[in-house]
Amino acid sequence: MLVSSRAIQPVSIRRASSSISSISSVSSTLSEPLSKYGFDSLLESPLPSPGLPSILPRHGKKPPPFRLRSVVRFFARSLVWVGGIALVYWLGFKLLEVIRSPDALNYLSRVGEAYQSLGDHSAPQEPSPIIVIDKRGKPKWTVSIPPTLKSPLRPNEYAKICQQSEAVARHLRDTSGYGGSSQHGGRDDYYRVDGSFLDVDEAESQGLSPAIEGKLEKWSWEYVEGNSAGEKLQTMQDKKTDEVCDRSLTYVLETNDAGFGKTLIGLWMSYGLAKKEGRAFFIDDTNWAYGSYATFFQPPPTPSCLPPPYNHRLPCPHQARHLLVSASTTLWTFGRAFQDRFQDTHKAGVLRQQPIFSLLRTGYEALFHLASTDAEYLSSRLEDLAQTRAKGGITVGVHIRHGDRHPWEFQYQKSYIPHDIYTNTIHNALNTTLTVSDPNITDHTNTNPFGIHKSSQTILASDDPDVYISPDFTHFSRAQSQILLASKTALDQAQGSQPPRHPFIEENLGWEGGFFKDVFWGLGSPHSGPSPQSTARKEHQHPTSHSQLPLQPAAVTTETRTSRNEQQAPPPPSALALQLRELVGRAYLLDLAVVGHADVVVCGIASVACRVLGVMMGWEAGIVGGGWRNVDGKFEWTGAE
Numbered sequence: 001m002l003v004s005s006r007a008i009q010p011v012s013i014r015r016a017s018s019s020i021s022s023i024s025s026v027s028s029t030l031s032e033p034l035s036k037y038g039f040d041s042l043l044e045s046p047l048p049s050p051g052l053p054s055i056l057p058r059h060g061k062k063p064p065p066f067r068l069r070s071v072v073r074f075f076a077r078s079l080v081w082v083g084g085i086a087l088v089y090w091l092g093f094k095l096l097e098v099i100r101s102p103d104a105l106n107y108l109s110r111v112g113e114a115y116q117s118l119g120d121h122s123a124p125q126e127p128s129p130i131i132v133i134d135k136r137g138k139p140k141w142t143v144s145i146p147p148t149l150k151s152p153l154r155p156n157e158y159a160k161i162c163q164q165s166e167a168v169a170r171h172l173r174d175t176s177g178y179g180g181s182s183q184h185g186g187r188d189d190y191y192r193v194d195g196s197f198l199d200v201d202e203a204e205s206q207g208l209s210p211a212i213e214g215k216l217e218k219w220s221w222e223y224v225e226g227n228s229a230g231e232k233l234q235t236m237q238d239k240k241t242d243e244v245c246d247r248s249l250t251y252v253l254e255t256n257d258a259g260f261g262k263t264l265i266g267l268w269m270s271y272g273l274a275k276k277e278g279r280a281f282f283i284d285d286t287n288w289a290y291g292s293y294a295t296f297f298q299p300p301p302t303p304s305c306l307p308p309p310y311n312h313r314l315p316c317p318h319q320a321r322h323l324l325v326s327a328s329t330t331l332w333t334f335g336r337a338f339q340d341r342f343q344d345t346h347k348a349g350v351l352r353q354q355p356i357f358s359l360l361r362t363g364y365e366a367l368f369h370l371a372s373t374d375a376e377y378l379s380s381r382l383e384d385l386a387q388t389r390a391k392g393g394i395t396v397g398v399h400i401r402h403g404d405r406h407p408w409e410f411q412y413q414k415s416y417i418p419h420d421i422y423t424n425t426i427h428n429a430l431n432t433t434l435t436v437s438d439p440n441i442t443d444h445t446n447t448n449p450f451g452i453h454k455s456s457q458t459i460l461a462s463d464d465p466d467v468y469i470s471p472d473f474t475h476f477s478r479a480q481s482q483i484l485l486a487s488k489t490a491l492d493q494a495q496g497s498q499p500p501r502h503p504f505i506e507e508n509l510g511w512e513g514g515f516f517k518d519v520f521w522g523l524g525s526p527h528s529g530p531s532p533q534s535t536a537r538k539e540h541q542h543p544t545s546h547s548q549l550p551l552q553p554a555a556v557t558t559e560t561r562t563s564r565n566e567q568q569a570p571p572p573p574s575a576l577a578l579q580l581r582e583l584v585g586r587a588y589l590l591d592l593a594v595v596g597h598a599d600v601v602v603c604g605i606a607s608v609a610c611r612v613l614g615v616m617m618g619w620e621a622g623i624v625g626g627g628w629r630n631v632d633g634k635f636e637w638t639g640a641e
Helices: 017-037 039-044 068-099 155-176 200-205 216-226 233-239 261-277 327-333 336-342 349-367 372-390 419-437 488-495 517-521 532-540 558-563 575-595 608-617 619-624
Strands: 128-133 139-144 180-182 192-194 248-252 280-284 322-325 395-400 457-462 600-603 628-630
Touching: 128 155, 139 155, 139 200, 155 327, 248 261, 261 280, 261 327, 261 349, 261 608, 322 327, 336 349, 349 608, 349 619, 372 395, 372 457, 372 575, 395 419, 395 575, 395 608, 419 600, 457 575, 575 608, 600 608, 608 619, 608 628
Parallel strands: 248 280, 248 322, 395 457, 395 600, 600 628
Antiparallel strands: 128 139, 180 192
16 A cells, blocks of 8 residues: 555644654554655655746646747847947037038147138138148148248248147147057157148148149249259150159258258258158259259259149158158157167167168268269379378378367367367377288387378368367378368468558458358358457357458348348348358368268267268278267267257
8 A cells, every 4th residue: 555645744743742642643554654755754854845847848838939030020129229329429420510610620729829720712821731621521631831932931931830730730639539550560650640631632632722723834844944953954854754753852951050061961861761761852952051052062863753842842740742851840850759760779879870870871872972073173182092092001081170069078068179189099090990901010110200100191171270280280181172261361371461451441350260150151241340250259269260261351240140030031142152152061071072081080979070971981981890980078970969
């Protein structure tokens, strides 16, 4: 007999004694069967839990089938909701762009200058960056240079364009969400692309900036014909091309600096950069203080395309198709970003400068070819140096800069490098170089009183005529004697004995003391008022007077100084002044050309000419090989100030 669960359900399990007695009466009849089910364990077990849902279908029902239609309906509803929200956001942004007129983009820069968008296609009368609204309704900026302005612009105008461009780009980046992406993924932002910039040709094609219609070809031919940098009209006509270069770099020679060295550095660096970036290279010498480029150099390499219109040549940003570089824009083109980009960060010391040196060297090899008259003299002078090497000696070139250029070394910043430092460096260079180059030369007693081996030659170049007659350098030969800067003594001797001058007539003035910018700007000018040369003489504590190359004295008056203010164009130089400036420039280039071909060069790095001489010698022979030697402290060669 089996005991069902229904027989056990009425049993009340209690711990009271009465319940136990009642159970005991029944236990006699059910003791054997219940023992099989462990009745004692039932007394100690917990109460049964309430009913739980079964994982099996009740009453034999099957699970609902999978319906693809329901899933598709769910995703379709979700997609409709997402699309609707996106559409609302898009319509809101479009409505905002429509409501916001171009006048809403007007703003004041940090320097207090106002910039406004070009909403009515009326270009400003001054060269400046402008904000335009492209076809997509997005604000962008470009540069407007009115075609009525004379080209090239003043140096301060190009610098102002770069300053304003930075402010406009920063404003659009902050208000419109423009960002920059690195073109080469480099370690700097020299090639960073500004997404808010619109090049001039693109702005003209979209009708956002007025174009020079019908004047492109004519202007280009006139530019080539009028450019005295060797770009002749006939040369371009022979090539039968009327295509404007796709990308170009134009170097403007105009500068407020009277020196020639910085112009050479900027010219060579720009050429090297143009070749590296695949740009055609042009030179603009329209307002150069030294006159025509062709007076000093042979024509540069001629591109196979035409230069762009002048209003397409922009100083900033660097991503512009047609870039313009001048001394006033050096801060943007060859500034900190350029140094960070082209310095070799994996090397130390002067070796970091090798990529920058290579750019300069490329420009030097392509552009430094003197004009015919000076080239013939240089060739004969270099033959003399070759004869010295044939006799077993070496040539040591020395460049000494005085005037308004002072050393970097702290103890000499108010004066000049002592002569004995030059002579000691020359003596060490001769001994070291002769021993290394020819081990058979062991007898260095066969020298003159200044330690110069008789088979060697030391050539000297300086901007100060008194250096040549100094007792420390009497055994040195001049680097060149084609063009000499005369001293007062030489001028007096050339005029011979004359009766005493009238007290109100100026005496002869020479180049004693070296090259001063005020002397240069005053070449060929009539004397009026106190001479600034005397002020410079007191400032630099030099006992001799300063003058210019000609026999007639010159000065820079107050009116002349005022007219050379950056806000005004300087008056064009007279024919006499231009002729004298050309002589000064030619003398400078001849000095560099001869000294730069020496086996060892001794100079002070504070002078730009010293850094130029390092480029002329070459990286291996001059910088790495030790042929270039600096006497101004322990500074190494650098392409920057």
